[in-house]
Amino acid sequence: MASPTTREEWREYCTYEPTPDSQRPSLSADEIKALGTVERSAYNERRIDYLNEERVFPTRDLTRILNHARRLLRRSRAKKFVARPGIRVSGEPRTGKTTDVMAAGKRLDAEIRRTCGRENDLSFLPVVYTTIATATTTNKLWVRLADFVGARELRGSNADERLVDLARLLKSLGTKFVILDDVQRLNTDRAAGAEVADNIKTFAENLDATMLFAGISLETAPLFSGENGEQWRKRTRPINLSNYSLSNDADHKEWLQLVASFERILPLPLHEHGMLERHADYLYHRTGGSIASLSDLIIDAATDAIDFGTEAITLDLLDSIAIDDVDPGVAR
Structure with missing residues (x-):
């Protein structure tokens, strides 16, 4: 689904859950062969849809964002009369920034609702999410936030006043x-x-909430750099996302766990369990440690295994898959 732009779409995102592993399409190879042409095609499309469902694994970066957000949430119980400290999540493209901040927002939304006993209260809005548009003006930012909340009727004399009214x-x-x-x-x-x-x-100064900023290379982004950005740098805790590495045993273990998470969801009856884990180093060199590239590589390979009827991922199949900004066919 596209990024949510209204509170209703955010609620849809927050209540969405992918198909659980227990309901994964699990016919055997013989059972698939026994299906008629139409039934087999429908089953294959169901498996491909399953593979492409949005899943968020409990990665190290998501854990870091959640841990700090929860600390700030506890601090927010005390009265404050200045802007609250915030968080800035930064990283290169395809390191999972948007996925992680949205997933963190979803978790926090659910936790706050449970704590307040307002799980199904549609008037309650614990988390607001929006993106900054190119060439944003104050009015454009207000429109995005107001559209999310459903409050275009706010009538301040200028965009600045409307943002203050929106904060209230x-x-x-x-x-x-x-x-x-x-x-x-x-x-x-x-x-x-x-x-x-x-x-x-x-x-932010009129908002009784924590601001969480996310974007590419925020340490050099205009909002946080130079003299004008000094105040925002001091008000926000940096969480820098990066691709996975294999520099030590702990890093290697994290990468293996991530690969295993993807392998567990494969609806391929002839796939050799543990094959991807055994070739985790190969997957690392193919993807540069990017979780987005790893997802693309494995899901595309699994889709081809379904379409070709091989029902298993192999190194030859992985070699045939091209992924963004990484040369295919890296030496094994």
């Missing part, structure tokens, strides 16, 4: 986290971008 509305809705994604798009070197940065500061 979010307080009444019980909002504890506001997630702004793709913050690298905000160019504070231009007048409009600098104005947005000032307005975000005003918004």
Whole structure:
């Protein structure tokens, strides 16, 4: 699904769960062969849909984001009369930033709802999520946030006042986290971008919630760099995401666990269990340690195994799959 842009879409995301392992398509190779042409085609498409369902594994980076967010949530129980400290999640493309901050928001939303006994209260909005658009102005940011909340009727005399009114509305809705994604798009070197940065500061100061920023290379992004960015740097705890590495035993174990998580979901009756784990180093060199590239490689290979009727992933099959920015056919 596309990134949520309204509270209803966010709720849909928060309540979505992929097919559990216990319900994974699990016909044997003989049972698949016994299906008629139409039935086999439908079953294969069901398996491919299953493979492409959105799954979030409990990665180290997601754990770090959640742990710090929970610490800040506890701190927020104390009265504060200045902007609360926030979090900035940064990394190169395809390191899982958006996936992780959205998954963290989903977990926090559920935890806050349980704590408050408001699991099914649609008027309650513990978490707000939106992305920064290219060439954002204060009014564009307000429109995105107002559309998410469903509050376009706010009538401040200017965009800055409307953001303040929106912050007060979010307080009444019980909002504890506001997630702004793709913050690298905000160019504070231009007048409009600098104005947005000032307005975000005003918004945060009137918001009884924690701001979580995410984006590419935020340490050099305009909002957090230079003299103007010093205040935001000091107000936010950095969490830097990176590709996996194999520099020590602990890193190797983390990579193996990630590979095993993908292998467990494969609906391929002839796949040799543990094959991907045994070739974890190969997978690392093919993907550069990128979780997004690993997902693409394994899911594309599994899809081909279904389409070709081989029902198993092999090294030859993996070699035939091209993935972004990585040369295929790396030596084994």
